Amino acid sequence: MTSVLITRAEPDASEFAAECRLRGLDPVISPVMRIEIEKTEPDLSDVGALAFTSVNGVRAFAANSPERSLPVFAVGPVTAAAATAAGFQQIGVAGGDVHTLTNHIAAESALLGKAILHIAGADRAGDLVAMLGERSVAARRQTLYHAKAEDMLSAEAVAALKGEPGLWVTLFSPRTATLFLALAEKAGLTSQLAQARALCLSAAVAQAASAVIWGETVVASDLTAQGMLETITGGGPRA
Incomplete structure (x- = not known):
């Protein structure tokens, strides 16, 4: 069974893991950050549009x-x-x-x-x-x-990186990629990435991930989570 390391913050990590299981993939969850939302009313004075x-x-x-x-x-x-x-x-x-x-x-x-x-x-x-x-x-x-950055990779992620050549590592943002590389280095696993595959949401994410040597770096063609899943299962283009 193909393993997929999921670095997204929750609740996205669990949602993506569920989609992986539906496609016969084996998800390994290890968020590299956690999201803390402030309780602050947005200042919408003289605002014509929002940018996210x-x-x-x-x-x-x-x-x-x-x-x-x-x-x-x-x-x-x-x-x-x-x-x-x-x-x-x-x-x-x-x-x-x-x-x-x-x-x-x-x-x-x-x-x-x-x-x-x-x-x-x-x-x-x-x-x-x-x-x-x-x-x-x-x-x-x-x-x-x-x-907020997490302190370490999960034990399951460490085991997967050590023992599963061809492991897919999903990276959804440049910061996620940067944080993942830092945690991999902290765990002494940077060299193991040479046998893993970085699956990146965009070219900007791939650029952030390029600070180390991967076995393969792939960018999802349509910049969506579904596009990333299709790439893993062979239904999407690879680059």
């Missing part, structure tokens, strides 16, 4: 505000799906990283006439607000969650 660069940003906003009528700009399909599930209806989808999101917002922002509010975590891959400012787009940021 992660699923957790969507969750943090939804937990703190009933507002769902504002247009949303999502960094990629996974975040867009979370916004749809939260009840937003007008959703623009970028290409999976902060650069494509900046371009997408800049192309549309003139229609809004107000500022973009980026709902973010304390740690970010790229400064969306600064990049929008360079494009003369009014934007500000509000931090509504913190992604």
Whole structure:
């Protein structure tokens, strides 16, 4: 049975594990971070649209505000799906990283006439607000969650990395990739990654994962969790 190491934070880790089992895969869960949502009402004064660069940003906003009528700009399909599930209806989808999101917002922002509010975590891959400012787009940021790094990989993850050549390691964000590599190094397992396969949600994630040598690095073609699963089971393109 093909094993899949899942590094996502909960509840996404368990949800992805359930999908793996439905496809006959053997999931090994080891989140590299945990999400803590602040209890703070978003400041929506003079805001024309929301920008989300992660699923957790969507969750943090939804937990703190009933507002769902504002247009949303999502960094990629996974975040867009979370916004749809939260009840937003007008959703623009970028290409999976902060650069494509900046371009997408800049192309549309003139229609809004107000500022973009980026709902973010304390740690970010790229400064969306600064990049929008360079494009003369009014934007500000509000931090509504913190992604706290875990101290170590799970015992099951360590065993899988040591004993399963060809293990798939799923990486859903650049920060997840960076944290995973740090925990692998802490466990003395960096060399073991040369026999594992990094499955990355986007090219930006693959770039973050490239700090070490992998047996193979694969990017999901359609930037979704389902696309990652199809890649593992042979139903999706590999790169």
